[in-house]
Structures are given as C-alpha cells and as structure tokens.
Amino acid sequence: MGWKSSLAIKFHLGFWFYLVGGGAVYYYIEDPLYHLPPQPKTMTINATFCQHLVNLVENYIRNIVNVPLEPNDSTVRKKVTRDSCNDLTNSGKSEENGNHDVAWEFSSALFLCMTILTTIGYGCFSPNSSWGKVFCIFYGLIGIPICGILLANTSDYFSNGFLRLYKQRQSKQQRDKWHGIFIAAIIFLLPGLVVFFFIPAATFTYLEDWSYLDATYFSFVTLTTIGFGDIIAAQETNYPQLWLYRIGWIVWVMLGIAYWVTIISFITKALRSKRLRERWEKTSHAIS
Amino acid sequence: MGWKSSLAIKFHLGFWFYLVGGGAVYYYIEDPLYHLPPQPKTMTINATFCQHLVNLVENYIRNIVNVPLEPNDSTVRKKVTRDSCNDLTNSGKSEENGNHDVAWEFSSALFLCMTILTTIGYGCFSPNSSWGKVFCIFYGLIGIPICGILLANTSDYFSNGFLRLYKQRQSKQQRDKWHGIFIAAIIFLLPGLVVFFFIPAATFTYLEDWSYLDATYFSFVTLTTIGFGDIIAAQETNYPQLWLYRIGWIVWVMLGIAYWVTIISFITKALRSKRLRERWEKTSHAIS
Ligand SMILES: [K+]
Ligand SMILES: [K+]
CATH class of the missing domain: 1.10.287.70 (Helix Hairpins)
Known part of the structure; x- marks a missing residue:
C-alpha cells in the first residue's frame, strides 16, 4: 500500500x-x-389563540352544561386567558417529560x-x-x-x-x-x-x-x-x-x-x- | 472594457x-x-394535548362555574375531545386568514x-x-x-x-x-x-x-x-x-x-x- x-x-x-x-x-x-420528537401537527399559541380557547371553554360551558357566564366579567376572562395559556404550555412540557418520548x-x-x-x-x-x-x-x-x-x-x-x-x-x-x-x-x-x-x-x-x-x-x-x-x-x-x-x-x-x-x-x-x-x-x- | x-x-x-x-x-x-409568519411560541396538538385541554375545560367548569360533570360520561368526553381538536385547528386557520398577517x-x-x-x-x-x-x-x-x-x-x-x-x-x-x-x-x-x-x-x-x-x-x-x-x-x-x-x-x-x-x-x-x-x-x- x-x-x-x-x-x-x-x-x-x-x-x-x-x-x-x-x-x-x-x-x-x-x-x-x-x-x-416531531409531532404530526403543530399549532401556534399566542394571545389570540388563547382568546379562542376561552371562547371555546365558554361555549362548552353554555352549550353542554347550560350555565351562562356573567357576560362582562373581564377579570375572570383575563385570568382564564392567562391561566389556560400557562396550563397548556406546562401540560405540554410535563407530558413530554412524562412519556419518555425524548429524541x-x-x-x-x-x-x-x-x-x-x-x-x-x-x-x-x-x-x-x-x-x-x-x-x-x-x-x-x-x-x-x-x-x-x-x-x-x-x-x-x-x-x-x-x-x-x-x-x-x-x-x-x-x-x-x-x-x-x-x-x-x-x-x-x-x-x-x-x-x-x-x-x-x-x-x-x-x-x-x-x-x-x-x-x-x-x-x-x-x-x-x-x-x-x-x-x-x-x-x-x-x-x-x-x-x-x-x-x-x-x-x-x-x-x-x-x-x-x-x-x-x-x-x-x-x-x-x-x-x-x-x-x-x-x-x-x-x-x- | x-x-x-x-x-x-x-x-x-x-x-x-x-x-x-x-x-x-x-x-x-x-x-x-x-x-x-413566525410566532413567538409554538405548541404541538395531538390526542394527548387535546385530552389535557378537555381536562382543563372540565376543571374550569368545576372550579369556576362550580357545576360537576357526570364522571363517566365517556361519549361526551370523546365528543368534546374531538370537537375541541377540530375547533382549535379551524380557529387557528381562520385567525390567520382574518388578521392578514400572511408572510x-x-x-x-x-x-x-x-x-x-x-x-x-x-x-x-x-x-x-x-x-x-x-x-x-x-x-x-x-x-x-x-x-x-x-x-x-x-x-x-x-x-x-x-x-x-x-x-x-x-x-x-x-x-x-x-x-x-x-x-x-x-x-x-x-x-x-x-x-x-x-x-x-x-x-x-x-x-x-x-x-x-x-x-x-x-x-x-x-x-x-x-x-x-x-x-x-x-x-x-x-x-x-x-x-x-x-x-x-x-x-x-x-x-x-x-x-x-x-x-x-x-x-x-x-x-x-x-x-x-x-x-x-x-x-x-x-x-x-
Ligand atoms: K438548512
Ligand atoms: K443548508
């Protein structure tokens, strides 16, 4: 060689x-x-998305449980918006930690x-x-x-x-x-x-x-x-x-x-x- | 030249x-x-994510509105899971169409x-x-x-x-x-x-x-x-x-x-x- x-x-x-x-x-x-790991579908979370989420929650409360919310309770509304945003982000994280699906x-x-x-x-x-x-x-x-x-x-x-x-x-x-x-x-x-x-x-x-x-x-x-x-x-x-x-x-x-x-x-x-x-x-x- | x-x-x-x-x-x-356009934070949507969402909805219904759901109503649960998944995906889309924020x-x-x-x-x-x-x-x-x-x-x-x-x-x-x-x-x-x-x-x-x-x-x-x-x-x-x-x-x-x-x-x-x-x-x- x-x-x-x-x-x-x-x-x-x-x-x-x-x-x-x-x-x-x-x-x-x-x-x-x-x-x-990659997921089949990705979505974006931002303020308007959370607003949609809150609307959704309200709709379910109204339509499924048949209990109306006070219409102008903006403090509750804001809190729900912020909390659901945090909760969703955290739930996503803990989920990823939980099922050992780390790539x-x-x-x-x-x-x-x-x-x-x-x-x-x-x-x-x-x-x-x-x-x-x-x-x-x-x-x-x-x-x-x-x-x-x-x-x-x-x-x-x-x-x-x-x-x-x-x-x-x-x-x-x-x-x-x-x-x-x-x-x-x-x-x-x-x-x-x-x-x-x-x-x-x-x-x-x-x-x-x-x-x-x-x-x-x-x-x-x-x-x-x-x-x-x-x-x-x-x-x-x-x-x-x-x-x-x-x-x-x-x-x-x-x-x-x-x-x-x-x-x-x-x-x-x-x-x-x-x-x-x-x-x-x-x-x-x-x-x- | x-x-x-x-x-x-x-x-x-x-x-x-x-x-x-x-x-x-x-x-x-x-x-x-x-x-x-890019968003500040992205999240993934999948079945487990939607399950979390439903749990969240239930928690809000329980804690904020103080109305308990029937605990084992699995049909409603499934429907809520599927619908909220679809609604969120669609809401995301229509939102993007709506605010002219196309890149x-x-x-x-x-x-x-x-x-x-x-x-x-x-x-x-x-x-x-x-x-x-x-x-x-x-x-x-x-x-x-x-x-x-x-x-x-x-x-x-x-x-x-x-x-x-x-x-x-x-x-x-x-x-x-x-x-x-x-x-x-x-x-x-x-x-x-x-x-x-x-x-x-x-x-x-x-x-x-x-x-x-x-x-x-x-x-x-x-x-x-x-x-x-x-x-x-x-x-x-x-x-x-x-x-x-x-x-x-x-x-x-x-x-x-x-x-x-x-x-x-x-x-x-x-x-x-x-x-x-x-x-x-x-x-x-x-x-x-
Ligand atoms: K590249
Ligand atoms: K490259």
Whole structure:
C-alpha cells in the first residue's frame, strides 16, 4: 500500500473520529428536553389563540352544561386567558417529560454533527445551549473543510471512473469528442442517479410512508445540502433500530453529495466551456 | 472594457435575473396561506394535548362555574375531545386568514430562491405545493452551479487581493515565506472578519434584539450555508421596509459566503500542504 493511499485512509478514519467525537460532545452538553420528537401537527399559541380557547371553554360551558357566564366579567376572562395559556404550555412540557418520548439519543447527536459538517443543517436538531453554539462555530470551522476535502476526493474518484469509461469508449469508436462525452455522461450519470437518487427515494417512500415526489424532493434537498427540514428522514423515535437507519443515512449522504459534486462540476464545466460560451455569445449578439 | 469582464458582468446580471425570475414563479405558484409568519411560541396538538385541554375545560367548569360533570360520561368526553381538536385547528386557520398577517410577499419568494441557490435552506420558507417542489429541483439543478461559479469568482477576487497584498509585503520585507503568509493572512482575514462577520452580527443584535452570541452564531450558520433555521433574520412581518432588509441580507450573503469560501480554501490548502502533512506524519510516527 502506497504512502498516499495510506494517508487517504488515515484521513478518512480521522473524519469519522471527528464526527463521533463531535457527537459525543453534543450528546453531553445539550439539554435532552429541548430536543423533542416531531409531532404530526403543530399549532401556534399566542394571545389570540388563547382568546379562542376561552371562547371555546365558554361555549362548552353554555352549550353542554347550560350555565351562562356573567357576560362582562373581564377579570375572570383575563385570568382564564392567562391561566389556560400557562396550563397548556406546562401540560405540554410535563407530558413530554412524562412519556419518555425524548429524541436526544447518541445517534441524534451524530445526526446533528453530520448536518453541520456537510452543511445540510435540517434544523430538526440544532445546538440550543450557549456552549453548543460556541462549539458549533469551532467544530464547523475545522470540520467543514475536512468534510469538503473528503467529498472532493470521493468526487474525484467518481470523475476518474467516468474518464476511464470515456477513454475506453473513445478508443473503440469514432473520434467525435462531444458526442462521445455526451454518451459517456449519460452512461455514467444514469447508474449514479439510480443508485444515489431513485433507489434511496424509493426506500424513503417505503420506510417513511411519503409520496414518491416528496421522497425525490427530500433526496434532492439533502444531496444539494439545501436541507430545508420540512420533511426529514429517520426522525420517528419509535422506529425499530433507528440508529442503523441513521448510519445508513450518513453513508448515503457522504456518497450522494460526492456524486452531486461530480454532477455539479460537469454542469459548471459545461457552463464555462468555450464552445458553449461562444454559442451563447453569438445568440446574445443576434438578439441585441 | 475587455471581452472577459463584459462576460463577467453579463453572468452577474444573468444570475440576478435568474433569482428574480425564480422569485416571481414561486410568488405565483405557492399558496400564501401556507407561509405564515413566525410566532413567538409554538405548541404541538395531538390526542394527548387535546385530552389535557378537555381536562382543563372540565376543571374550569368545576372550579369556576362550580357545576360537576357526570364522571363517566365517556361519549361526551370523546365528543368534546374531538370537537375541541377540530375547533382549535379551524380557529387557528381562520385567525390567520382574518388578521392578514400572511408572510408571503414577493421579498419572501426572493428569500426562498436565495436559500435554494446558496443552499442555505433555512426552512422558514420552503416549497409546499407539488409544482413548487418539482420547480425547486429543476431551479436548483441549474441555479446552484451558476451561484457556485459566481461565488467562486468573487472568492477568486478576494484571494487575488490577498496575494497582491502578500507580494507587496514580500518585496518590502525579509523572505521568510511562512512568516510572511501568516502575517498577510491575518492582515487580510481581520478586515474581512470585521466587515462580513462582526459588523453584520452587531447589526443583527441591534435590529433583531438578539444576544451577540446568537447573532454571531446566526452569521456563522448562514455564511457556512448550514442554515439550521432556529434563528433567522428579516422575518418579522411588521418590520418597516422589510424588503430593503431582505435585499441587504441577499447582498451580505453573496459577499459573505464568497469570503467564507476564501477562508475555506486557505484552511484546505493548509490541511493539504506538504509541510503540515510531513509534520503530522512525524507526530503520528512518534506516537505509534
Ligand atoms: K443548508
Ligand atoms: K438548512
């Protein structure tokens, strides 16, 4: 084994240690109660909401129990508004404490670190404590470049595979350069799209019970590192072997983003290529 | 003006047209009612929450109106649970329709497009309709590389400024290469940090009433394109001249990310540099 490949292996190992180490730090410094599992439906509570609640309470009192309230008892009204607001907030909290449905496992901390290093940043987990925020800055400052180098290396590996494929074809066939590149690009891109995009999307459709559009959209938003966080995989706390699902997600993300970087560099080269630029120039001259 | 710089200007103009065009598409295809302004406090509604609500209603009926309910009237209980759930959800909705507090302006659509193109993806705005999701995929597929080229060009511009500064210093002073680069890096990095990081963070502290740590954390999370979305600037719908604030955010993001890319490439070069690698090798040999 050469010095260079041995270094590459050390670099890869170093990255995984960095990831697990960051996960360990976050696992201990973050308050588990802040990181709650997602709920099927969210509502906002504010003053007007509470007013509605009070109206509701009054209606039930009137309609079900058939006892009218004094119409203008504003003090009682205010008190009820404030108390119901507090009670609801507290009941929500104690409930969450009660049923042990806290989502802050070690795999969640790993998930958080991975969303920092790849800059996906879904936001389902994000540092809440002050120290967590400070740590995020220093962790990312070193980790994001490391992750970037790793992704670039993997992407180079994919690109080299593509070039080898292209050269094999070129030696066999006629020497129409652009035609050859186009064919090779399709031959190379299609299996990659299937492996890193369509099969994962199908898997998410099955595992998460999403529509195929949602699963495709989620895959795209993840691999481009946009990470809106409107739909996120591997979040159901009652999922059997959630940690395995999350490790699968980590591996998919590393390979998939590298593949996306390969595609991006192809698109960038195409956009920057002299031939396309000249064509574009001609068109814009013809228009103006 | 040379051919190359004229092309660069066209490229920049093209990017802004692409951004505004995408904003126009999203502005029309998305349902404004889905994109609601952020609320100070969010709560989750589910079955157990509704159970709490019913208990609350019962307590108020008992304690305030002093009328006991039949203890085991489970049918009424169930009906109340279901109805209060529906009523609350509906009341929330009609409320949102009623007070015109919808956050979906044109500047919001621009904001959304910018979070796609830079891959920040806060998630405060994300496509909700099916067509919006499909459009996101095609819009990002072309737009993210374009934005990447633009950022790389701006970053090159910053890097060249740094190199010019470094060469000026080098010609004047002694030829200790690493010492010179280190000094130049600090001279270059400090003003950039102040302009793209500390001043924006101070501005956010002032405009958004955040702690300075939160503002710094937000700046870091934005410029690295992590974009957790736990705290987001320019979201208060009652802010005077919100659109101006958001345009300021767009300009800051474009320049700030380019600066971050410059720093990243320095860190990457340092991590990859032969000298550092050799040192690291020596250390790891000494340890093992
Ligand atoms: K992101
Ligand atoms: K994000």
